[in-house]
Amino acid sequence: MxxxxxxxxxxxxxxxxxxxxxxxxxxxxxxxxxxxxxxxxxxxxxxxxxxxxxxxxxxxxSKDALVDGVLERFAADLERDVEHMRSAPDGPVSYFLRTSIPSDNRLERVIVAIARLAQASDARASDALADAQRLWLSELEAVVGDRMVARTIMLIGDGMYYNSALLPAANAVLRDETDVQQLIALVERLSARD
Missing domain, CATH: 1.10.10 (Arc Repressor Mutant, subunit A)
Structure with missing residues (x-):
């Protein structure tokens, strides 16, 4: 994510x-x-x-104990998210890309919170975000069979998030559900195993 x-x-x-x-x-x-x-x-x-x-x-x-509590909940949320990703009806690639569009859900909220902690130089938070990224990357790689293709999918997801979250009024890249569906179809064609 x-x-x-x-x-x-x-x-x-x-x-x-x-x-x-x-x-x-x-x-x-x-x-x-x-x-x-x-x-x-x-x-x-x-x-x-x-x-x-x-x-x-x-x-x-203490505040450190609060951070530990947030990180523990994040680990459980991440585990559930990966399970949803694995069992998604449209497949893990589609799930990952669709969840790269901001939706104001619990997982997104905790990721934002942890990112704020990482920005304040909390190594535990930085490590938790890096671990999450590695886990999502591993799941994508397992599906597409190529680490560089999996990384590319993650970067596409990052771009989707950036455009949707930071440039919502000016976002001319993904205008509607049709654009999202066409992007997912293209990525799935390009990443299909032979």
Whole structure:
């Protein structure tokens, strides 16, 4: 998946069925994605999650513990995403390219949050993003049978994300679903195994 920078929608602190721990992590991810690592203070996270600072510290003793929590959830989200990619009805290449278009989903939100941590020089975050990229690349390579073709598909996905997320009003590259479908068909023809 491309390096996202699009803002995510705020979490609802009182969302039914969400544990306090998940609400805190949602709030931390949202603050990271919407602002920066510096804006995601313990006080701001507690306020966004609708808990006291003491309640936050009960679940996460420090900001580092919050980062660890986000990275743990990301690992689980990534595992689910790769499973969806493997079992996608239209195939992994189509799935990867379609999910390279911003959709404001949970996985995208956590990737944006982790990218903000990486921008603040958190090596754990940088490593998590690199691991995710390697995993997606490995899945694509397994399907197309060629590492360079798999890398090219990843770069196309990155370009799709960039154009959709950063240039939405000026995006003349992928104008509609027909363009997306034609691009996927072209990439699949070019990457088909003999």
């Amino acid at each position: 491309p390096s996202p920078v699009a803002p995510a929608s705020p979490a609802t602190p009182t969302a039914p069925g969400r544990s306090v721990r998940d609400r805190i992590l949602d709030a931390f991810e949202d603050l990271l994605a919407e602002h920066s690592e510096r804006a995601a203070t313990l006080e701001a996270v507690a306020a966004r999650a609708g808990v006291s600072k003491g309640g936050l510290l009960y679940h996460f003793a």
